[in-house]
Amino acid sequence: MEKVLFLAHNEEGGGLSRACLEALSAARDLAQGLGAELAVGLFGGEVSGAAEAIGGCGAACFLAAAGPVFASSRYASDAAACEALCRASGAGLVVAAADSRLSRVLPGVAQRLGGRIDTHLTGLWVKDGSPAAARWFYRQRMVAEFTRSERPWLMSVESGCFEAFDGPGAVEPEPVAVDLSEACKRTEVLGLETPSADEQTIRPDAELLFVAGAGWTKKQADGRTHVKEAEGLILDFLNRTKASLGSSKSLVDISGEGHEVISYLTHLHQVGQTGATPRHPKGLAACCHGEEPHVVGWRFIGERRAINLDAGCGWAQGKADVLYVADAFEVLARLNELLARA
Amino acid sequence: MSASPGSRDQEMERQSMDADIVCVGFGPATAGFLTTLCRGLAEAGAAAESAVMPGMPPQVLCYERAEDIGFGVSGVVTRARGIRASFPDLDLSRIPMAAEVGSEKVVYLLDPVGASRRSPALRLIERLIPRGRKDHAFELPWIPSFLRKEPGLVLSLGQFCQWVGGQVMASGLAQIWPGVPVAGPLFADGRVSGVRLADQGVDRQGRPEAGHMPGMDLRAALTVVGDGPVGPVGRAIDERLGLPAGHHRREWAVGMKMVVDLPEDCPLEPGAVLHTLGYPEPEIFGFLYVYPENTASLGIFVPSWFDNPARTAYRYLQHWMLHPYLWRYLKGGRLRSWGAKSLQESGRAGEPFLVGDGYARIGEGSGSTNVLTGSGVDEAWTTGVQLAEAVLELMAEKRPFSAENLERTYVARRRASWVEAGARRAAKARDGFQRGVLSGLVGMALAGLSGGALNWPGRSRRPHERIPSLEDYCRGLIPAEDLAALRRECAAKGAALHDAVMDRLGWPEIPFDGRLLVSHQDALLLGGKVQAPAGYADHVVFKDPSVCAACGTRTCVEACSGQAITPGPEGGAPLFDREKCVHCGACLWNCSQADPDDPEASNIEFRAGAGGLHSAEN
Amino acid sequence: MSAGFHIVVCGSLVPDPLQTLEPIRGPQGPGLKNEMMLPAILDPWAGHALFEAANLAASGGKVWLLSMGPKAKLQQVMMSVAQKAPFELVVLDGPAGGFTDAHFTARALAEAIEGIAGLDRSRLLLFGGWQSASRGAGSTLQMVGERLGVLDQFQGVDEIRVQDDGAFVVKERVEGGGYLVSRCAGPPAVLGWATGNLPEPPNNPQLGMANMRLIMPALQRAEPVPAEPGGLSFASVELPKARRETRLVKDLPPAEVAADILAWIKS
Ligand SMILES: Cc1cc2nc3c(=O)[nH]c(=O)nc-3n(C[C@H](O)[C@H](O)[C@H](O)COP(=O)(O)OP(=O)(O)OC[C@H]3O[C@@H](n4cnc5c(N)ncnc54)[C@H](O)[C@@H]3O)c2cc1C
Ligand SMILES: Cc1cc2nc3c(=O)[nH]c(=O)nc-3n(C[C@H](O)[C@H](O)[C@H](O)COP(=O)(O)OP(=O)(O)OC[C@H]3O[C@@H](n4cnc5c(N)ncnc54)[C@H](O)[C@@H]3O)c2cc1C
Ligand code: SF4
Numbered sequence A: 001m002e003k004v005l006f007l008a009h010n011e012e013g014g015g016l017s018r019a020c021l022e023a024l025s026a027a028r029d030l031a032q033g034l035g036a037e038l039a040v041g042l043f044g045g046e047v048s049g050a051a052e053a054i055g056g057c058g059a060a061c062f063l064a065a066a067g068p069v070f071a072s073s074r075y076a077s078d079a080a081a082c083e084a085l086c087r088a089s090g091a092g093l094v095v096a097a098a099d100s101r102l103s104r105v106l107p108g109v110a111q112r113l114g115g116r117i118d119t120h121l122t123g124l125w126v127k128d129g130s131p132a133a134a135r136w137f138y139r140q141r142m143v144a145e146f147t148r149s150e151r152p153w154l155m156s157v158e159s160g161c162f163e164a165f166d167g168p169g170a171v172e173p174e175p176v177a178v179d180l181s182e183a184c185k186r187t188e189v190l191g192l193e194t195p196s197a198d199e200q201t202i203r204p205d206a207e208l209l210f211v212a213g214a215g216w217t218k219k220q221a222d223g224r225t226h227v228k229e230a231e232g233l234i235l236d237f238l239n240r241t242k243a244s245l246g247s248s249k250s251l252v253d254i255s256g257e258g259h260e261v262i263s264y265l266t267h268l269h270q271v272g273q274t275g276a277t278p279r280h281p282k283g284l285a286a287c288c289h290g291e292e293p294h295v296v297g298w299r300f301i302g303e304r305r306a307i308n309l310d311a312g313c314g315w316a317q318g319k320a321d322v323l324y325v326a327d328a329f330e331v332l333a334r335l336n337e338l339l340a341r342a
Numbered sequence B: 001m002s003a004s005p006g007s008r009d010q011e012m013e014r015q016s017m018d019a020d021i022v023c024v025g026f027g028p029a030t031a032g033f034l035t036t037l038c039r040g041l042a043e044a045g046a047a048a049e050s051a052v053m054p055g056m057p058p059q060v061l062c063y064e065r066a067e068d069i070g071f072g073v074s075g076v077v078t079r080a081r082g083i084r085a086s087f088p089d090l091d092l093s094r095i096p097m098a099a100e101v102g103s104e105k106v107v108y109l110l111d112p113v114g115a116s117r118r119s120p121a122l123r124l125i126e127r128l129i130p131r132g133r134k135d136h137a138f139e140l141p142w143i144p145s146f147l148r149k150e151p152g153l154v155l156s157l158g159q160f161c162q163w164v165g166g167q168v169m170a171s172g173l174a175q176i177w178p179g180v181p182v183a184g185p186l187f188a189d190g191r192v193s194g195v196r197l198a199d200q201g202v203d204r205q206g207r208p209e210a211g212h213m214p215g216m217d218l219r220a221a222l223t224v225v226g227d228g229p230v231g232p233v234g235r236a237i238d239e240r241l242g243l244p245a246g247h248h249r250r251e252w253a254v255g256m257k258m259v260v261d262l263p264e265d266c267p268l269e270p271g272a273v274l275h276t277l278g279y280p281e282p283e284i285f286g287f288l289y290v291y292p293e294n295t296a297s298l299g300i301f302v303p304s305w306f307d308n309p310a311r312t313a314y315r316y317l318q319h320w321m322l323h324p325y326l327w328r329y330l331k332g333g334r335l336r337s338w339g340a341k342s343l344q345e346s347g348r349a350g351e352p353f354l355v356g357d358g359y360a361r362i363g364e365g366s367g368s369t370n371v372l373t374g375s376g377v378d379e380a381w382t383t384g385v386q387l388a389e390a391v392l393e394l395m396a397e398k399r400p401f402s403a404e405n406l407e408r409t410y411v412a413r414r415r416a417s418w419v420e421a422g423a424r425r426a427a428k429a430r431d432g433f434q435r436g437v438l439s440g441l442v443g444m445a446l447a448g449l450s451g452g453a454l455n456w457p458g459r460s461r462r463p464h465e466r467i468p469s470l471e472d473y474c475r476g477l478i479p480a481e482d483l484a485a486l487r488r489e490c491a492a493k494g495a496a497l498h499d500a501v502m503d504r505l506g507w508p509e510i511p512f513d514g515r516l517l518v519s520h521q522d523a524l525l526l527g528g529k530v531q532a533p534a535g536y537a538d539h540v541v542f543k544d545p546s547v548c549a550a551c552g553t554r555t556c557v558e559a560c561s562g563q564a565i566t567p568g569p570e571g572g573a574p575l576f577d578r579e580k581c582v583h584c585g586a587c588l589w590n591c592s593q594a595d596p597d598d599p600e601a602s603n604i605e606f607r608a609g610a611g612g613l614h615s616a617e618n
Numbered sequence C: 001m002s003a004g005f006h007i008v009v010c011g012s013l014v015p016d017p018l019q020t021l022e023p024i025r026g027p028q029g030p031g032l033k034n035e036m037m038l039p040a041i042l043d044p045w046a047g048h049a050l051f052e053a054a055n056l057a058a059s060g061g062k063v064w065l066l067s068m069g070p071k072a073k074l075q076q077v078m079m080s081v082a083q084k085a086p087f088e089l090v091v092l093d094g095p096a097g098g099f100t101d102a103h104f105t106a107r108a109l110a111e112a113i114e115g116i117a118g119l120d121r122s123r124l125l126l127f128g129g130w131q132s133a134s135r136g137a138g139s140t141l142q143m144v145g146e147r148l149g150v151l152d153q154f155q156g157v158d159e160i161r162v163q164d165d166g167a168f169v170v171k172e173r174v175e176g177g178g179y180l181v182s183r184c185a186g187p188p189a190v191l192g193w194a195t196g197n198l199p200e201p202p203n204n205p206q207l208g209m210a211n212m213r214l215i216m217p218a219l220q221r222a223e224p225v226p227a228e229p230g231g232l233s234f235a236s237v238e239l240p241k242a243r244r245e246t247r248l249v250k251d252l253p254p255a256e257v258a259a260d261i262l263a264w265i266k267s
């Protein structure tokens, strides 16, 4: 019989991230559909809080590889911990979140176990008694459904595709011994560099994604550019709505090439074919024209609206629910006023 | 020595390198040259030795402006006489999108919407055409032999060039470098001594920026100029040496095309060839060639003698596709690719000095295109083959690439060949179009049927001498005050005038379907995949902004194939956006004003630039 | 000590980003319609890795570019890539499409690396893109690293700073626009690059000529990689069908547009 292991790491504060809770739902559904046993494997500095957060998930066992050496995200120690948890569980199917820490380590773990891996799954279900999965290819241009016969089969699931699991309960995870050689400690994690609160414009948990296009830096009707004004309008809007900021490639490229720039934009903001495809319930794009392949930047945004002077805007036509044919400068200024009053 | 445009890089060191042969551009002409040359070098083995790297085979380099070989634009139907001679065992299944010509038709299209401009004489003749056809067209019962392409091939120029280029490179005897615009020729001691590549790491005005790299100088015993109809290297040589007496380059056309996935139930067979005339304007000719797997290459030619100052190839292309005769085949189809390119239509009359000390010209830029048969690919290929044979001969004789030696070997071969015979027959075939469509058609028929002995004479005028004001063009159709209002509206929007004018002239709105009928911008993106790398200077430059400021007939804006030229602020030159430019070169001859210093030239300079189309199907 | 890095950059080709892609089903499983006709480029993230590698090796060391793909296509793409950075090419004539199992690709690449003459594995930095633009899995490099026994691995890298003692500091992308900063004692290590910090280098014809001396022989030498039957089977590959009905709101004063948007945000 198949056995499903849910693999996760604790957050800084002790609990589990939303992405991990979503992956747990995927793992549970899978186990249920297969009539398989569910196991939980947790790693990190201190995992008891994380275990309790999901104690009610119905897993047959809770395994833990915890301790200060596993506290920070380092490939070698994470790989050793995950390998040990997988082996101890004896699971043929392993499900985890596709966050940065797990995405880095899982493929190596699959290699060590002699298994296979599929990442960034957007769907996972049971078909004809076997697991079946969906994921996107060619930078979100096409979606495939597939299955595989090899075991162990490791899978990471994208955030935003499953409901987050909610079911705390008291549990005492069973420690799993990890053999960590000195060679695993050649890398020392120095810390996290987070953008300061003012610059904090990427907010994965935000309700709304605001996508800015190169139009903000283009000559406007008066024949001049208004980049400083754009910078102020956008930042003001983000701070008032707590929206997350995305950008077209053109706009971040301009920012990198020494023209007058939107100072807080970096390549991390880029959405699209060679950028991110974030998931948010709503998205508002302004001054983007884009091109068919790059509009995948908001493929996973729920409701979409766009503002553009051009009614033929390629970023919106057939892709957005509403296109406002209007001057984004004026609209955003009014919007900020309304937000200030609200 | 010609400096690369806009460079102010005295402080930076410019690299230079020596080669034996350097080629500019990789179109069919250079493809024919390199195919023949590499085969010859392989046969010669150690006997062919490099002068600059003794002990090695000759160093043969080719620089192509576009980001990959095969990003060119053409029809193509061809008799493929020269191509077949180079590939006697040609297996078409190895070249995607190739087929033998099956059926041929020439179709006269009547105007189903009543918006085109037809002369009274033409209207009269049209009345004689059998009525009652619901597809508003008339298939010519007989195709004159000079227009026939059977037995021939339909090809995709892009796929053909990729196929040839792959073999040339795999031979290891020549290198083809895409993404490298050649800025201009180098002259030393009265001879062409090589080429200079375009500067990189510069701003739009050509001023050094981060990552500045002055374009390298390549010195070579022979420079092969195959840069096509609007190539800046060929034109720089012409500027320096002039054209042979009596020659000029005043006739042009822009060809705009699409590659289309035909609807599933389309009855057209691979190899079917359709040529149209009569619509959307009598001056505009069209073509539709069917490839295997239910795809087609189709498009129109808008000539320089079509005296409409708001001549927009894109809008006309859509009306042409929507003609009932064609639309019954195209409806439900899907756009795969799109592109545009100029054609040098002066033919033999535009032939430059074919050779000089250290250089030779091949292909359309050398006047090889046959303007009577509308055929350029096979002619270009063949001139390349002829030059390669000449070069191999001179190498074997260990003689220098002097004007005299090239004349004796290359030019002599060319003069004795079918290319020359065809060019002579065609030389005056199109002169009649200088007077009007009817005289043009009659002239073509006369020249074609008499083997060039007869023609309809017409004095050739420079494009800027022909272009009337919009007011003149619309006289009697749009009142002056309405036209003034349209001008104001479009200026406020920063838009070109042609759509407003055509709407006003009764052209119906295009029913965009998001598949085949898409906006011009979407054709650029979905079809042409147009993009431009950063770090290069603008290659379209308005020479004297004050001439533009005073120019009331901004044909450059109207005719731009990529909507890359826009009106700009009042009182200045138009704006140019290199990220939308498809390098068709139409702006070069679609300017209504003369260069203040050169009556033969216009107020636009068209230089070597990077980027453009990224489709290998056109 | 950076003088000593032996950097192997794994990177293959992908369709030029603006091409229209359509899946088809072939005898070997899914693929792209007209795959051989689509213009191709070096996978963008692998490209960044290559530029970073060249930059590191500029002060000493050596760069190999290891590419598995259809030979004819690779030949074409190399004419562009060769002008960008100095490297020695190692070619595997095999599939480059997105539907190839990363496990298969990783094995082929690892074996090729083991066969590179003159490569000092103690000085190895294994570079590549953190994902490919075809498969988008982000798993190949880790598996290659594991096969070569490399335990120090980094993904989503935007910066590497080499220190005097040969150690280096790496910045990896993490959630929320932040970076994880780590210090690694030295090679061997695996770095999967995101965008990095370097602009695309200009086309350098001289560099191209120098690279070409080794590229053509490498292409000629390239061995076909036999396909490996695996347990991965695709039930379907489809383009997303959803085309939204876009409601056009025109001629509304900005204040009303703003009010409309606000109501929507709050809803
Ligand atoms: C290898 C490669 C990878 C790429 N990857 C990506 C990618 O991942 N993501 C991506 O986005 N792009 C990508 N691109 C770039 C892509 O091709 C486009 O260049 C880009 O998406 C266009 O950006 P834009 O929409 O911001 O700018 P533009 O196309 O310049 O559009 C600007 C828009 O702003 C509008 N505008 C101007 N002023 C106003 C105003 N006052 N009010 C309202 N509207 C206004 C204009 O009407 C216009 O529609 C890639 C390109 C390449 C070559
Ligand atoms: C729409 C259309 C349809 C046509 N249909 C037919 C047809 O059916 N049959 C037919 O026989 N002919 C047809 N022609 C004509 C035919 O395409 C040309 O005659 C032929 O391509 C000329 O070949 P060439 O090698 O001389 O030049 P080109 O094909 O123009 O090649 C020149 C090359 O040089 C490059 N280049 C230019 N400047 C530089 C520079 N500065 N540095 C480096 N590279 C540079 C260009 O990018 C190009 O690749 C058609 C043309 C068009 C536009
Ligand atoms: S380039 Fe020529 S047509 Fe265009 S505005 Fe200037 S003068 Fe007029």
Ligand code: SF4
Pocket (backbone or CB within 6 Å): B540, B559, B560, B561, B562, B563, B564, B565, B580, B581, B582, B583, B584, B585, B586, B587, B588
């Ligand atoms: S600007 Fe570019 S696209 Fe426009 S006409 Fe000139 S060459 Fe053609």
